[in-house]
Amino acid sequence: MAQMVMPISLFSYYEAVFPHISHLSSLCQLHVYFFPVSLSLSLSLSLSLSLSLSLSLSLPCLSLSLPCLSLSLPCLSLSLPCLSLSLPCLSLSLHCLSLLSLRCSFEECSATAEWLLSRTEIRPLVGIVCGSGLGGLAEMLKDQMAFKYSDIPNFPQSTVHGHAGRLVFGMLKGKACVCMQGRFHLYEGYPIHKVTMPMRIFKLLGVETVILTNAAGGLNQDYKVGDIMIIKDHINMPGFAGNNPLAGPNDERFGVRFPSMSDAYDRELLQLAQGVGAELGFGDFLREGVYCVLGGPSFETIAECRMMNRLGADAVGMSTVHEVIVARHCGMRVFALSLITNQAVMDYDSQEKANHEEVLETGQLRAKQLERLVSNMVTHIEHNNNDA
Numbered sequence: 137m138a139q140m141v142m143p144i145s146l147f148s149y150y151e152a153v154f155p156h157i158s159h160l161s162s163l164c165q166l167h168v169y170f171f172p173v174s175l176s177l178s179l180s181l182s183l184s185l186s187l188s189l190s191l192s193l194s195l196p197c198l199s200l201s202l203p204c205l206s207l208s209l210p211c212l213s214l215s216l217p218c219l220s221l222s223l224p225c226l227s228l229s230l231h232c233l234s235l236l237s238l239r240c241s242f243e244e245c246s247a248t249a250e251w252l253l254s255r256t257e258i259r260p261l262v263g264i265v266c267g268s269g270l271g272g273l274a275e276m277l278k279d280q281m282a283f284k285y286s287d288i289p290n291f292p293q294s295t296v297h298g299h300a301g302r303l304v305f306g307m308l309k310g311k312a313c314v315c316m317q318g319r320f321h322l323y324e325g326y327p328i329h330k331v332t333m334p335m336r337i338f339k340l341l342g343v344e345t346v347i348l349t350n351a352a353g354g355l356n357q358d359y360k361v362g363d364i365m366i367i368k369d370h371i372n373m374p375g376f377a378g379n380n381p382l383a384g385p386n387d388e389r390f391g392v393r394f395p396s397m398s399d400a401y402d403r404e405l406l407q408l409a410q411g412v413g414a415e416l417g418f419g420d421f422l423r424e425g426v427y428c429v430l431g432g433p434s435f436e437t438i439a440e441c442r443m444m445n446r447l448g449a450d451a452v453g454m455s456t457v458h459e460v461i462v463a464r465h466c467g468m469r470v471f472a473l474s475l476i477t478n479q480a481v482m483d484y485d486s487q488e489k490a491n492h493e494e495v496l497e498t499g500q501l502r503a504k505q506l507e508r509l510v511s512n513m514v515t516h517i518e519h520n521n522n523d524a
């Protein structure tokens with residue numbers, strides 16, 4: 137059944153009027169179903185702490201929408217099934233579910249972290265995120281305990297080829313690590329705070345240092361396919377349009393309202409990577425540069441690539457930056473690497489076209505070196521948390 141989800145502006149109004157009804161706007165969802173048609177509206181309005189669930193059933197000629205659980209403390213809760221209509225070919229339903237279910241709240245992230253911690257004895261200090269085609273990094277972990285994303289409460293699911301969808305705990309050169317074998321992207325349709333939720337779970341698991349990897353297109357004309365770029369800074373294009381994972385109410389238990397990003401990429405870790413890279417003899421293909429994130433999933437036009445290059449970006453991709461912002465917000469140190477899997481097309485005479493198959497193939501070619509770089513770095517990382 138095709139489904140579209142969009143926030144309703146009415147609840148921006150409620151949020152303005154009742155600022156203590158945190159997160160309400162994100163909890164009001166309009167679901168449009170094409171197929172066995174129905175129109176149903178269920179509304180739940182709550183003040184203060186509340187939890188509400190609604191159940192909606194749509195069949196040709198029958199639509200039933202019930203708030204089946206509503207719990208509210210301490211003031212007021214109103215839960216009404218108010219409109220339900222059925223037509224043969226269109227289904228529209230408006231769900232207003234109160235509080236905390238979509239925003240990735242502290243409580244929700246804590247519940248997920250506790251679920252994981254009760255199932256493994258590993259207490260990770262390092263969290264690793266594997267980019268497209270780079271999931272082999274997780275295989276380096278010894279004494280593995282792996283969870284499928286589909287089994288983890290509140291966790292999103294991987295939908296992209298090259299992202300296996302497993303959270304792997306284990307030891308890397310004697311250090312306890314947790315590794316995301318597959319990440320989430322905006323273009324998969326997840327809200328930005330869901331894309332970055334694993335960073336908050338990392339934090340609650342005890343992670344102090346996050347290492348992120350990604351596949352990226354090379355904008356810098358000196359770069360070659362197969363180069364590994366240490367990210368020294370980023371340009372957050374979706375952020376320019378207000379799409380920032382920290383937008384919305386701030387929970388101080390995670391971090392401050394206005395976190396600095398001028399120190400997003402830890403300079404000591406950057407130097408450590410340069411040193412480790414030189415020791416491994418990677419000097420010929422190890423770079424340092426600026427990563428620019430776009431929403432994807434379409435690759436860039438030639439004009440867009442030229443523009444980003446002029447703005448100072450060395451590589452372009454569809455991930456990492458949102459995770460970095462949330463990781464820094466909650467005080468974890470960040471180190472990030474881009475594997476240049478393809479050269480961004482900058483020339484109208486070029487016959488080249490970016491494609492995901494090439495991205496995955498280049499990942500395979502450089503996987504071993506990337507693994508050695510990351511594992512040697514992990515050996516040297518010291519754990520004395522430097523809060524954001």
Ligand SMILES: O=P(O)(O)O[C@@H]1C[C@H](O)[C@@H](CO)O1
Nearest residue numbers: 267268350351454455492495
């Ligand atoms: O998860 P990453 O950023 O490594 O994935 C990149 C961006 C797209 O998801 C995909 C394009 O091939 O690779």
Ligand SMILES: Nc1nc2[nH]cnc2c(=O)[nH]1
Nearest residue numbers: 351352353452453454490
């Ligand atoms: N946006 C973007 N993401 C990528 N991921 C791997 N290659 C590319 C690319 O050329 N552009």
